[in-house]
Amino acid sequence: MQEENIHKFEKPSVTVDMIIFTIIDKDLKILLVRRKFNPFKGKWAIPGGFVRIDESLEQAVNRELLEETGVKNVYLEQLYTFGDIKRDPRGRVITIAYMALINSLELKLKASTDASDAQWLSVNNVPSLAFDHKKILDYALKRLRWKFEYTTVAFSLLPKKFTINKIQTIYEIVFEKKFDKRNFAKKILYLNLLKGEGIKKDVSHRPPMIYSLKKNIGEIIKII
Amino acid sequence: MQEENIHKFEKPSVTVDMIIFTIIDKDLKILLVRRKFNPFKGKWAIPGGFVRIDESLEQAVNRELLEETGVKNVYLEQLYTFGDIKRDPRGRVITIAYMALINSLELKLKASTDASDAQWLSVNNVPSLAFDHKKILDYALKRLRWKFEYTTVAFSLLPKKFTINKIQTIYEIVFEKKFDKRNFAKKILYLNLLKGEGIKKDVSHRPPMIYSLKKNIGEIIKII
């Protein structure tokens, strides 16, 4: 035998599952879907699905994301791969978990009615989840906070133009604490990531400056 | 249909691949194996293999690690999952990459002869690798440095008892730069991670203090 046989072993199934974060009403929310089928029929689960043989993991995630939320070109990050033998009662299923950050203004699926099988629910009030999805959520929250601290991912949750206060607010939501606004503005502006975009009009108080991100910087830098 | 069918889709193959780090002769090395079969017959690759249907990912990694190096109970960390469609010319293969840190004293497979099909090679002098293994190595090196900076994983490369100088040396090897020994000792001791274990005898200079790690702390703390 000159070529190793990749079909010698029985293959596991492979899925991608996603924690999709957005901020609605000053609250960090994730998208959950109610399962239509067994196992865990009727339970909440995070969106996901099988990886097709002819698509990459990123393609699979983007496809599922588009199906569930109607958005594309959002911030996506692979989190971790969960492969316990018993994590799916139907058989061996390995899942590659991702997180997505979506600016809620782009969403077609907005705050949905209670009857819907897909809903945005606050991370502080998540129901019991199917499979090991709670573990995935906990992992995602840790990663999200870390990324907020050291990278510019936070801006993915905002529209292109924003005020300093908007940024501070999403940091306060994610870290569940208040920051001093002088120190916050000082840090953000000192990093030289932002470009002035004029002044916001039609507010019933002193008009704030508007900024945009110069470019989405991949590097790890200390933000907060 | 009440139960979703997990066998609806053609399944990819799933492997685990490992970057196994150790320090030999004051040099950071990884284990590479020469491929016996096509594709890439004769090329160097990182160790790995198919995940069996009845073992978890960690079990698969530990099994492969034991086969290749004869060691168990070493530091293991999942890195990232690589799933490009064309990464393996034989077909669709998704690989979950891990890194392992091994104290070279525990190795059965020591610096091997040139004829061997498994060798420890310096990360600074790695030959061209099969598949996308270079990408995995680059990722592992970044992660290793990050982990050295923020956690106590470095101690996994040392025997249970060690001197401050030994720790400093592995940090210098991994970061490829020198640290000031007063500042280094100050930082490490200040963290309160170490327990004194007496004094090292039979050295032809002032005998150094020996330490051990109090416990392997999972938390993220700033080390360097």
Add this chain to the structure above:
DNA sequence: CCAAAAGTGTTAGTGATACACCCATGT
């Protein structure tokens, strides 16, 4: 005039870095 959020500097404390000399042992 009032309400609401924007904008802006200084000080004190903490942690990081730079730097040099004497010590204990084996040969």
Add this chain to the structure above:
DNA sequence: ACATGGGTGTATCACTAACACTTTTGG
């Protein structure tokens, strides 16, 4: 006595955190 690595303190600098008042607009 010499060679080898071990052990130790201080001063400066940079960064972080705490803290309050005035400004601009709409209603």
